[in-house]
Amino acid sequence: MPGILAIALAIALLAALIVTTGVGQLNVPPMQVLGTLLEPLGIHGLPLPDLETAQRGLWSIRFPRAAMSAIVGAALAVAGLLMQAIFGNPLAEPGVVGVSSGAAVGAGVCIVFGINAFGEWTVPAFAFVAGLGVSLVVYGLSRAEGRTEVVTLVLTGIAVNAVAGAAIALLTFLGDTQSREQIVFWQLGSLAGSRWSQVLICVVLLAGGMIAAYAVAHRLDLLALGERSARHLGVHVERLRLFTIVVVALLVGSAVAFAGIIAFVGLVIPHLMRMILGPAHLPLITASALGGALLLTLADLGARTLVPMADMPLGILTSLVGGPFFFWMLRRTRRTSGGWA
Amino acid sequence: MSAVPVCALHRASVIRSGSVLLDEVDLELHAGEVLAVLGPNGAGKSTLLGVLAGDITADSGEVEFAGRPLSAWSLGELSRRRGVLLQDNRTAFPFTVQEVVEMGRAPWRRTAKADEDADAVAWALEIADVTHLAGRRVPSLSGGERARAAFARVIAGRTGAVFLDEPTAALDIGHQEALLTRARELALDGAAVLVVLHDLNLAAAYADRVMLLQHGAVAAVGTADEVLTAANVSSVYRTPVEVIPHPVSGRGIIVPLR
Numbered sequence: 001m002p003g004i005l006a007i008a009l010a011i012a013l014l015a016a017l018i019v020t021t022g023v024g025q026l027n028v029p030p031m032q033v034l035g036t037l038l039e040p041l042g043i044h045g046l047p048l049p050d051l052e053t054a055q056r057g058l059w060s061i062r063f064p065r066a067a068m069s070a071i072v073g074a075a076l077a078v079a080g081l082l083m084q085a086i087f088g089n090p091l092a093e094p095g096v097v098g099v100s101s102g103a104a105v106g107a108g109v110c111i112v113f114g115i116n117a118f119g120e121w122t123v124p125a126f127a128f129v130a131g132l133g134v135s136l137v138v139y140g141l142s143r144a145e146g147r148t149e150v151v152t153l154v155l156t157g158i159a160v161n162a163v164a165g166a167a168i169a170l171l172t173f174l175g176d177t178q179s180r181e182q183i184v185f186w187q188l189g190s191l192a193g194s195r196w197s198q199v200l201i202c203v204v205l206l207a208g209g210m211i212a213a214y215a216v217a218h219r220l221d222l223l224a225l226g227e228r229s230a231r232h233l234g235v236h237v238e239r240l241r242l243f244t245i246v247v248v249a250l251l252v253g254s255a256v257a258f259a260g261i262i263a264f265v266g267l268v269i270p271h272l273m274r275m276i277l278g279p280a281h282l283p284l285i286t287a288s289a290l291g292g293a294l295l296l297t298l299a300d301l302g303a304r305t306l307v308p309m310a311d312m313p314l315g316i317l318t319s320l321v322g323g324p325f326f327f328w329m330l331r332r333t334r335r336t337s338g339g340w341a
Numbered sequence: 342m343s344a345v346p347v348c349a350l351h352r353a354s355v356i357r358s359g360s361v362l363l364d365e366v367d368l369e370l371h372a373g374e375v376l377a378v379l380g381p382n383g384a385g386k387s388t389l390l391g392v393l394a395g396d397i398t399a400d401s402g403e404v405e406f407a408g409r410p411l412s413a414w415s416l417g418e419l420s421r422r423r424g425v426l427l428q429d430n431r432t433a434f435p436f437t438v439q440e441v442v443e444m445g446r447a448p449w450r451r452t453a454k455a456d457e458d459a460d461a462v463a464w465a466l467e468i469a470d471v472t473h474l475a476g477r478r479v480p481s482l483s484g485g486e487r488a489r490a491a492f493a494r495v496i497a498g499r500t501g502a503v504f505l506d507e508p509t510a511a512l513d514i515g516h517q518e519a520l521l522t523r524a525r526e527l528a529l530d531g532a533a534v535l536v537v538l539h540d541l542n543l544a545a546a547y548a549d550r551v552m553l554l555q556h557g558a559v560a561a562v563g564t565a566d567e568v569l570t571a572a573n574v575s576s577v578y579r580t581p582v583e584v585i586p587h588p589v590s591g592r593g594i595i596v597p598l599r
Contacts, residue, residue: 088433222444224433225494228396233447233498234420279434 002283005276009290016294017070020301021062025309028054037063068194069300069314070293071202072255073265077292078206078213079251080266081273081284085220086244087143089153090271091329094252095263095322097138097153098160099131103249103256105167106130108183112175120197124205128253134160135245150333186260189315191300198258205254210289212247216240217281224279262315264322265292271329345408346371347502347533348393348423353402355388355557362388364558365402372501375525375534377544379569380554381578386537387428389554390506393535394425406502420448423502428510430491435478438471438490445497461497468523469493470516484511492520496527503527505536509543521547541595545569553577569595 018037022028028036028049035046036058049055076094083092083099094100106126109115116122142156172183219240222230227237255262273287296314303314346369355363363385370376370393378386391397392404395411404411406419414422424445432441442465446458466472469489479487488511495503505524509517517540525547528534538544544551545565552562553569555577561568571584574595584593 090434218447218450221436221440222447224436225441225444226427226429226431226433228394228427229425231396231416232394232420232423232425233444234417235447236416274434278440279436280440 002277002287005273006283006286006290009287009294013070013290013294013297016297016301017066020297021058021066023301024062024304026054026057028058033058064196064199065191065194065300066297067199068191068202068258069296071199071206072191072259072262073269073292073294073296073299074289075202075206075209075251075255075292076262076265076296077269077288078210078266078285079248079255081270081281081288082213082220082244082248082251083266084270085223085281086139086241086248087153088223088226089150090274091150091267091326091333092153093264093267093326094131094248095261096267096326097142097157098164099134099138099248099252100256100261100263101161101164101168102134103127103131103253104187104261105164105171106253107186107257108168108171111179111182112171114179120201124201124254124257127257128249131253131256132246132249134164135249139241139245150330154330185313187315188313189260189262189318190303190311190313191259191296192311194258202254202258205250206289209247209251210285212243213285214282216244217285220244220281221279260313260315262296263319264326265295265318267329268322268325269295346405347407348411348535349403349405350389350392350399351403351405353392353399353404355385355392355397356400361557363392363399364556366554366557366559368393368552368559368562370502370533370535372533373528373531374549375528375536375547377548377551378535378537378554379539379541379544379551380560384554384577385557386554387506388557390425390504390535390537394423394504395419417448420498420500421452422500423504424495424498424500426491426495426503426505426508428506430479430487432479435480437476437478438466438482438493439475441479441490442466442471442475442493442497445494448498457499461499465493465497468496470519485513485516488512489516489520492523496523501531502533503535505534507537507539509538509540517543541569541574545593545595566593569593571595 018030018033022030022033032047032049035048036055038046080093083094084090106129107123110123110126118125138156138160142152168187172180175183219235222233222235231237269291270284270288273284273291277283277287299317300314303312303317306312348370350366350368352365352367353363354365366389378389380386388397392399406414442462446461449455466475469492471489471493474486479490488508492508508520512520521543524534524536548565550563551565551568553560553573560577561573571582574582581598582595583598584595587594
């Protein structure tokens with residue numbers, strides 16, 4: 001079952017990437033997109049777009065953007081899955097608990113103060129550090145005896161989001177017109193203007209994060225028994241949690257640094273995959289990564305095409321769908337666990 | 342009784358926010374015996390189990406496992422030598438009973454004994470009478486079924502020592518007797534079994550020795566006949582009881598004076 005689902009999702013993702021990159025102000029049929037993609041590999045014979053500029057446009061604008069949407073989607077979904085495992089709560093999600101906005105504050109600081117210490121890596125580095133800080137705070141504040149109650153988690157998220165929101169507002173206030181625009185647009189979440197250099201950074205971080213997630217998958221399963229029982233089975237619970245939090249911050253930081261705040265992907269995708277596959281983490285990591293990639297690829301197509309001649313911020317779209325979904329899950333979790341468990 | 346106890350406490354005390362939870366407790370648990378820990382609510386039974394399991398660090402005194410200080414053991418080594426069943430058996434995610442029992446084999450991953458996993462899991466499901474529930478998801482089970490699934494998870498580890506915190510609390514009378522019979526059989530096979538119980542008559546029937554705790558200290562320890570006297574129980578539980586002999590077996594039955 002996990003194998004079949006993974007293959008199906010992978011095929012759907014490839015198809016979605018090829019089809020969606022062809023759609024836009026200039027439409028390119030899927031076969032021509034494929035031809036353009038395979039040509040540098042020395043595979044000819046497939047049709048190419050008639051216009052030389054279309055080919056160049058695909059390579060410089062649409063391909064990196066599509067790659068970015070898939071990578072960011074995968075990173076956010078895996079980050080959500082990992083968070084849910086360490087909080088022992090299916091409602092934990094980087095956007096909900098405020099890690100995303102925390103990372104956004106870090107990135108905003110870079111933009112407003114024009115910090116450029118590590119080149120292209122500067123914004124992700126700041127986003128990572130701020131996201132990590134917020135993760136640790138949330139982790140410290142919202143747990144009791146190894147579990148996090150829904151109400152504590154949600155209230156902590158409200159508080160953290162409020163503070164981070166104020167910090168972002170302050171940065172917007174301090175910044176000049178250009179950085180203001182940049183912050184506002186990117187606070188809404190968007191993949192517009194993705195570059196290959198950014199894709200490369202995110203690929204590296206996603207690969208690292210996923211390898212780390214696979215390495216701890218079995219131990220994350222044991223955490224579901226509760227902190228003490230996991231310890232009795234030989235898990236260094238604190239060490240595992242801290243390690244996982246660092247991985248979450250890396251994944252969220254890389255996504256937020258280049259795509260802004262895109263909420264709820266980490267909530268919706270792991271939940272859907274868990275409904276299909278059950279809660280064991282090893283197959284869930286693969287399925288969530290692929291599912292998140294597919295979802296954001298399709299969502300970004302919507303963002304690019306729903307409003308004619310305009311690029312709608314992606315974060316608006318995911319929150320419009322994800323917000324009600326979160327509400328539904330909140331009601332359901334309350335009901336099934338008999339109160340505010 | 343064998344020379345080196347499986348685990349031992351020497352004058353172990355636990356003090357939390359000013360109150361004494363465990364007061365200079367001495368305890369020895371030997372291979373092949375069932376030791377029942379009894380006492381009123383708040384007497385320190387779960388604290389005692391927490392100290393033995395390594396969850397709670399004693400503020401003074403010594404805690405030993407197989408002759409070595411508990412702190413000298415790694416979590417991995419310990420997990421292959423003792424299993425712990427807690428009262429709270431909820432799972433954060435809807436794992437199946439089968440998956441939960443397989444988790445009990447986690448300590449043996451990448452060891453030679455990993456070959457026994459399938460065997461041990463099937464055996465544990467059978468022993469705990471949850472084979473028919475193997476495919477069910479834990480949150481859909483009743484409290485008693487969940488407790489049995491957790492018991493299966495603990496014994497699937499096939500450890501030489503088992504600590505059980507009120508394993509019978511949610512069980513019907515049939516499964517109470519069955520579970521403690523299984524615990525006895527584990528002891529017959531050489532395991533050291535420590536079980537926290539509330540039911541004095543169950544303890545008297547299945548334990549080799551019982552320990553009566555009061556205000557964190559040991560009020561009495563010994564065989565059930567020695568410890569569970571009307572005087573001891575009445576004073577520790579602050580409830581008058583009488584011990585009447587069973588009409589056939591002659592063993593004492595503890596009944597509150599009503």
